[in-house]
Amino acid sequence: MRHSRLAAWGPLLVVAAVAMAIYLPLVVVANYPLAARTLARGATLPCDSALACTFFLRNPVLPAPNQLLGGILALSWPPGAPYALPLNAWWTAIETVVGLSLAATVGFLFAVLLVLSRAFQLSVLPWIVASQTVPIVALAPMLVVLLGRYGVQGWLPKAIIAAYIAFFPITIGLAKGLQSPDRLALDLMKTWNATTFQVFMRLRIPASLPFLFTALKVSTAAALIGAIVGEMSTISFAGLGKMLSENARASDVVGTWVLMLACALLGILLIAVVDLVERLVTPWRR
Amino acid sequence: MTLADTPAVASAPRERTGDPALVSVRAVSMVYADGTVALENATLDVGAGEFVSLIGPSGCGKTTLLRLLADLAEPTSGTIAIAGRSPAEARRARAYGYVFQAPTLMDWRTVRGNVLLPLEVMGFPKAEREERARRMLALVGLERFADHYPWQLSGGMQQRVSIARALAFDPQLLFMDEPFGALDEITRENLNLELLRLWRETGKTVIFVTHSIPEAVFLSTRIVVMTPRPGKIETVIPVDLPQPRSFETRETRRFFELATEVREALRRGHGFEVED
Numbered sequence: 416m417r418h419s420r421l422a423a424w425g426p427l428l429v430v431a432a433v434a435m436a437i438y439l440p441l442v443v444v445a446n447y448p449l450a451a452r453t454l455a456r457g458a459t460l461p462c463d464s465a466l467a468c469t470f471f472l473r474n475p476v477l478p479a480p481n482q483l484l485g486g487i488l489a490l491s492w493p494p495g496a497p498y499a500l501p502l503n504a505w506w507t508a509i510e511t512v513v514g515l516s517l518a519a520t521v522g523f524l525f526a527v528l529l530v531l532s533r534a535f536q537l538s539v540l541p542w543i544v545a546s547q548t549v550p551i552v553a554l555a556p557m558l559v560v561l562l563g564r565y566g567v568q569g570w571l572p573k574a575i576i577a578a579y580i581a582f583f584p585i586t587i588g589l590a591k592g593l594q595s596p597d598r599l600a601l602d603l604m605k606t607w608n609a610t611t612f613q614v615f616m617r618l619r620i621p622a623s624l625p626f627l628f629t630a631l632k633v634s635t636a637a638a639l640i641g642a643i644v645g646e647m648s649t650i651s652f653a654g655l656g657k658m659l660s661e662n663a664r665a666s667d668v669v670g671t672w673v674l675m676l677a678c679a680l681l682g683i684l685l686i687a688v689v690d691l692v693e694r695l696v697t698p699w700r701r
Numbered sequence: 702m703t704l705a706d707t708p709a710v711a712s713a714p715r716e717r718t719g720d721p722a723l724v725s726v727r728a729v730s731m732v733y734a735d736g737t738v739a740l741e742n743a744t745l746d747v748g749a750g751e752f753v754s755l756i757g758p759s760g761c762g763k764t765t766l767l768r769l770l771a772d773l774a775e776p777t778s779g780t781i782a783i784a785g786r787s788p789a790e791a792r793r794a795r796a797y798g799y800v801f802q803a804p805t806l807m808d809w810r811t812v813r814g815n816v817l818l819p820l821e822v823m824g825f826p827k828a829e830r831e832e833r834a835r836r837m838l839a840l841v842g843l844e845r846f847a848d849h850y851p852w853q854l855s856g857g858m859q860q861r862v863s864i865a866r867a868l869a870f871d872p873q874l875l876f877m878d879e880p881f882g883a884l885d886e887i888t889r890e891n892l893n894l895e896l897l898r899l900w901r902e903t904g905k906t907v908i909f910v911t912h913s914i915p916e917a918v919f920l921s922t923r924i925v926v927m928t929p930r931p932g933k934i935e936t937v938i939p940v941d942l943p944q945p946r947s948f949e950t951r952e953t954r955r956f957f958e959l960a961t962e963v964r965e966a967l968r969r970g971h972g973f974e975v976e977d
Contacts (some may be wrong), residue, residue, distance in 0.1 A: 469946075599805045600772050606799040607822045608792060617818065621809045698851045699809045 432619065438480070443469045445477040478669045486673035497653075500677050506653040507682060510570050510642040511635070514577025520635055521578065522585030529590040530619070531611075547583045551644050559649040573654065575643035581638035588630025592623025625700065628693040635685050643678060655681065722746035722782075723873065723906050724770060729779030731765050731932075736760030738931035739765040743779070745925060745934060749873070752900055752907045754917040755925045756963065757970075762932020763910045764924075767876050770908065771799055784873065795823060797874035802882050804859035806851040806866075813838065813847040816866045823870055835864035840899065841929065857888040864896070877909045881916070890948070893919055897946055914967075917961045918942070919951060926963060928970025935970035938962055 446469035452473060454465055462468040470479035478486070487500070494501035525543065528535040555576050562572045596618050604614045646656025655678050662670040724747040731740040740762035747753050755763035768774040769781060783791035791797065798819075806815045812834035816837050820830040838844050841861040851859055860880055867875060881889040893916060900907055911917050917924045924938045940959055942950055950956055 473959060540954045597805075599801045599803055600807075603799065603801070603805055606771055606792060606797070608795060609822045611820050617822065618807070621807065624809070630934070697809070699811075699852075 433700035435480070437530045442475075442477050442479045446470075446472055446475050446479075449476060453481050474666065474668050476668075478672045482669050483673055483676065484493075486669045487676070490670070490673060498658075500655075500658075500673075502654050503653055503658050504677055504681050506570055507639070507642050507646065507655045509663035509683065510573040510654065511577055511638045511644070511685060513571075513574040513582055514638045514642060515631070515635060517578035518585050518638065519631070522582045522589055522630075522634075525582070525586040526589035526593055526623075528587070528613070530593045539654075543583065543586060546579070551580055551641060552648050554579070555648040559645075562625065570653070572649065573651070574644050575655075577638040577641035581634035581642035584630045584633040584637065585627070588633075589623055592626025592630075593619045595626065596622045610687075624697050628689065628697070631689050632686050635689055636682055639678070639682050639685060706859075716750065723751075723784055724908070725764070725780075726770075727780045728775045729766075729769060729781060731762070731769060731774065732777045740769070740776075741819040741931040741933045743934050745937070747906060748905050748909060750904060752897075752909065752920055752922045753843065753925060754909045754911055754921040754923075755927055756911055756917045757927030757932075757935075758912060758966065760929035760932060761927035762929070763927050764878055765932060766927075767878055767908060771876055782844040795870055796872055797876050798870070798872045800860075800863050800867045800875070800880045801879040802879045804851070804856070804863040805858055806827065806862055807932040808851055808885060811848050811850055812843060812854070812862050815851070815862055816869050819866060819870050820900060825870070829903050833871075837869045839903070840868070841865045841895070855888075857884050857892055857942055860884065860892065861895070864899070868899070868905070873906060873907045875907045877907060879910050879912070882911070882913075888950075889913075889916065894946075901945060914960050914963050915951065915956075917963060918956055924959075924963055926965065926970065929971050933970075936966045938966065 431675035439659055443466065447465060450468035450472055451465040453460065454468060460468050460471055462471050469475075469493075470481055474481075475482065477494070490498065490500045493499060496502065525539075529540065558576055559572045562568075562575065567575075584687070593615075600618055601614070609617070641658065645651075646654035647660045650662075651657035655674055659671065659674050662674060724745075726743055726745040729740060729743045730738070732738050743762070743766060744764075755766060757763050765774065769776050770783065770788055772792040781788050783796055786794065786796070805954060807818065810818060813834050816834040817830050825833070834845075835844070841864055843858060843861055843865065846854060846858065849863070854862070858966075864877075864880070876956055881892050884892065896907075897920060899905075907920075909917075909920060918940060919942075922942045924940060926935045926938060927933065928935045938959065942953070942955055942959070
């Protein structure tokens with residue numbers, strides 16, 4: 416708000432320009448040998464020199480910007496088609512957001528228990544830590560099979576996998592935040608004869624909000640990866656992860672790069688939403 | 702009264718009110734788990750309406766004594782009565798407001814919200830809460846800043862909010878632990894004057910911890926001089942400067958005499974030794 420539009424977008428555009436300045440020569444260098452060989456084989460390409468053809472190979476080593484743009488457009492219309500990015504990104508987003516909500520609920524409960532009970536901290540915290548060291552790729556199919564036995568199918572198991580990864584940063588961040596009020600603030604509440612519940616509602620929880628949002632941003636990225644890995648490592652009918660595994664099987668280099676871009680974009684979008692909510696919920700911050 | 706026959710443990714002179722002591726401390730000691738004697742055999746009476754300062758170097762037990770009165774710590778031995786009740790009962794009855802060294806305002810609440818906080822905790826009806834907060838902010842001259850967040854205020858203004866908050870639920874007693882210690886000298890002198898005005902207007906009993914001799918002399922009706930290792934009450938000095946006091950009070954001969962008396966009492970108790 417204090418910045419003009421140019422001031423906000425300027426640095427971003429500079430970085431984009433620098434990225435392009437590095438990326439374009441890389442495309443040429445990476446694809447040149449393949450382009451030369453393909454031309455020598457007499458393949459039909461919409462170009463006549465090896466240099467020009469580095470931008471038009473069917474399966475390039477590194478896709479050119481024009482190919483990425485073409486790939487995005489081809490995968491975007493109609494948006495509701497089973498192969499289209501918008502529909503699949505939508506399902507991945509749903510899984511991520513539901514997973515995050517689940518993670519926030521569980522994380523909050525754990526954090527409160529960690530703060531209230533030394534016994535809980537000693538007995539359960541090591542298990543919480545251990546849960547995060549299990550490779551999610553190994554765990555995801557097991558979880559899906561297990562949940563499937565109880566009729567939980569479709570996107571929900573992926574949301575649960577996302578939650579499994581995302582609850583950890585939220586638990587640790589919130590526990591830290593709930594313990595952030597200093598001795599004096601707690602003494603002050605005591606002089607007013609405040610109950611433990613009042614201390615939570617009026618001191619610990621508001622004080623933990625900045626910590627919560629920092630943790631939520633980390634967790635959003637983690638939940639998105641969880642949802643995508645969940646889709647990739649199990650049978651899926653929708654989602655960016657499903658598209659990624661199909662593309663990998665088809666050795667579609669351009670498609671895979673387009674999907675990676677889509678995942679990154681979805682991540683930026685989701686974190687921007689968390690950032691917006693943070694501004695709304697913590698208006699007192701500078 | 703000569704310095705030599707000042708009793709080491711003093712009982713309250715009752716000339717101000719004649720009431721029985723509002724705060725009564727009897728042979729109170731406080732020893733920490735590591736054996737440190739924070740306070741040894743302290744006896745003190747404070748009458749209703751008094752302004753009593755506890756002065757002394759770090760480690761003399763002045764903050765400890767205040768925390769014991771507020772039931773934020775428990776004495777190892779001795780008894781404390783506040784209006785005939787134990788400190789715990791007095792705390793539950795919300796008999797005192799406490800102002801700390803730091804303003805300890807809640808970042809997420811506006812100035813008004815901070816003053817409202819104790820009233821919400823204590824379950825005052827909404828209309829009364831708003832009315833009291835408005836009155837308290839007027840009392841400390843911060844009505845115009847009611848909707849500001851703490852970070853938008855200077856340190857002195859933040860501490861005034863903290864005082865308004867402590868007075869919001871109208872406690873009999875105000876405990877203040879070096880409330881102006883972190884402020885610059887000019888702000889401190891202004892707030893001293895304002896605090897005296899508040900004290901006069903509200904009729905509260907104030908127990909005030911400080912390590913500034915001029916501040917203690919300017920504010921108090923009596924000064925309790927404390928000395929360290931072990932923390933104990935060295936002497937109690939009545940302050941007979943006339944009320945109401947003003948900036949000129951600091952320039953009177955009597956002010957200097959009293960400041961000298963406090964300084965000598967501190968020296969007698971080794972209060973000027975290097976702190977460890």
